[in-house]
Amino acid sequence: MSFDRTQWVWHNGEIVPWSGAGVHLSANIVQYGSGVFEGIRCYETDKGPAIFRLEEHVDRLYSSAAKYDIAIPLPASSLKDGVCEAIRRNGFTSCYIRPVCYYGSGRPGICAERCPVNISILVWPWDPFLGDQGQKYGVRVSLSKWVKFHSSMLPTTAKACGGYLNSMLAARDARRRGYDEALLLNAEGNLAEGPTENIFIVHEDRLITNDESSSILLGITRDSVIRIAHDLGYAVEIHQLRLGDLAAASEAFLTGTAAEITPIREFEGRPIGMACPGPVTLKIQRAFLAATSGRLPQYHSWLHFVGSG
Ligand code: PMP
Numbered sequence: 001m002s003f004d005r006t007q008w009v010w011h012n013g014e015i016v017p018w019s020g021a022g023v024h025l026s027a028n029i030v031q032y033g034s035g036v037f038e039g040i041r042c043y044e045t046d047k048g049p050a051i052f053r054l055e056e057h058v059d060r061l062y063s064s065a066a067k068y069d070i071a072i073p074l075p076a077s078s079l080k081d082g083v084c085e086a087i088r089r090n091g092f093t094s095c096y097i098r099p100v101c102y103y104g105s106g107r108p109g110i111c112a113e114r115c116p117v118n119i120s121i122l123v124w125p126w127d128p129f130l131g132d133q134g135q136k137y138g139v140r141v142s143l144s145k146w147v148k149f150h151s152s153m154l155p156t157t158a159k160a161c162g163g164y165l166n167s168m169l170a171a172r173d174a175r176r177r178g179y180d181e182a183l184l185l186n187a188e189g190n191l192a193e194g195p196t197e198n199i200f201i202v203h204e205d206r207l208i209t210n211d212e213s214s215s216i217l218l219g220i221t222r223d224s225v226i227r228i229a230h231d232l233g234y235a236v237e238i239h240q241l242r243l244g245d246l247a248a249a250s251e252a253f254l255t256g257t258a259a260e261i262t263p264i265r266e267f268e269g270r271p272i273g274m275a276c277p278g279p280v281t282l283k284i285q286r287a288f289l290a291a292t293s294g295r296l297p298q299y300h301s302w303l304h305f306v307g308s309g
Contacts, residue, residue, distance in 0.1 A: 034112050140180050
């Protein structure tokens with residue numbers, strides 16, 4: 001799965017061919033990573049392609065931009081229309097969606113003065129990020145030597161391009177060491193999150209996850225899992241997680257738009273729980289997949305149908 005099947009890109013309100021969608025080398029984003037973005041998924045349903053929680057993703061994009069004082073020169077409704085148009089023009093029934101708002105070329109320097117804010121929307125077919133096998137049998141996770149930046153250094157609840165160098169270091173380090181994914185501690189020494197995923201642990205019938213006080217991005221999949229878990233009758237606790245909580249967990253899983261719900265089989269070479277995926281993870285995973293593909297009426301309001309335009 002790569003960009004091979006994408007022919008069209010939505011760029012500043014227009015559909016342009018993939019080959020013509022460039023950024024000038026002098027653009028502020030190229031120099032400093034000055035942009036914000038989203039990762040969204042569109043799923044195949046009986047009623048055609050549907051975007052999962054588009055509203056919340058677009059809200060987070062505007063809030064990420066606001067935290068960096070980036071003024072998006074477009075109302076949210078036009079951005080949502082742009083997402084649908086990009087999917088329709090490429091003819092995808094399911095895909096990953098990547099809107100990016102970034103500073104173009106203006107006055108040189110870190111303050112991005114007189115730099116226009118550009119908006120591009122890329123879409124491409126993308127399998128679960130940690131693999132079908134990973135989703136089915138669980139992944140092996142390492143403890144990153146890189147610490148998640150503290151929310152007093154960069155706003156961790158914003159999804160900003162430059163911040164992902166921290167994730168890149170952690171993810172590469174894990175793969176170099178033969179693991180599928182990394183977990184990062186925060187500056188206080190508690191668990192933060194994966195490079196692009198939140199974490200949940202299960203203790204008997206209780207789910208536990210952390211929140212922004214642990215310097216994490218508040219994932220939309222995380223939020224969906226909390227709602228699904230409540231609906232399935234599980235208690236959900238939200239507080240800081242220590243490494244010992246993970247070691248003692250009966251189950252653990254990662255959540256994210258790209259990774260969806262991926263069980264953790266091992267952490268630093270030690271198995272988590274008795275079986276992977278455990279029964280709670282499996283139930284949540286199944287409900288999540290049913291929700292995203294439109295098979296559970298109680299979650300229909302999470303779907304935004306792409307329609308015929
Ligand atoms: N944490 C980080 C650092 C991420 O990049 C992501 C992916 N957006 C997540 C958590 C999960 O967020 P979501 O469920 O909204 O994709």
